[in-house]
Amino acid sequence: QELRCMALCDRLRLMYFGNLWQDWSEFVLADLGIYRYESVEFSADSRGFRLRADVDAYLHLFDCRQRFDL
Numbered sequence: 404q405e406l407r408c409m410a411l412c413d414r415l416r417l418m419y420f421g422n423l424w425q426d427w428s429e430f431v432l433a434d435l436g437i438y439r440y441e442s443v444e445f446s447a448d449s450r451g452f453r454l455r456a457d458v459d460a461y462l463h464l465f466d467c468r469q470r471f472d473l
Contacts, residue, residue, distance in 0.1 A: 417458060421451045423465055 417423055419430065432438040452458050 414458060414462065417461060418452065 412427075413423060416425070416427065429438060433440060445452075450459070
């Protein structure tokens with residue numbers, strides 16, 4: 404159960420931040436106004452992930468990289 408929850412949380416974090424090196428504490432600090440990020444408009448063509456398959460591929464490559472880094 405916990406592993407499924409972590410996988411879902413990682414997927415949501417990736418879709419929100421566009422990477423896996425930022426964590427939920429940055430989200431909370433930005434929501435509280437402690438961190439301020441520049442507003443940037445994204446067109447549909449410039450988005451990092453267009454399809455679920457794009458997210459799946461990113462997560463697969465990230466997992467492969469983690470295995471090599473050990």
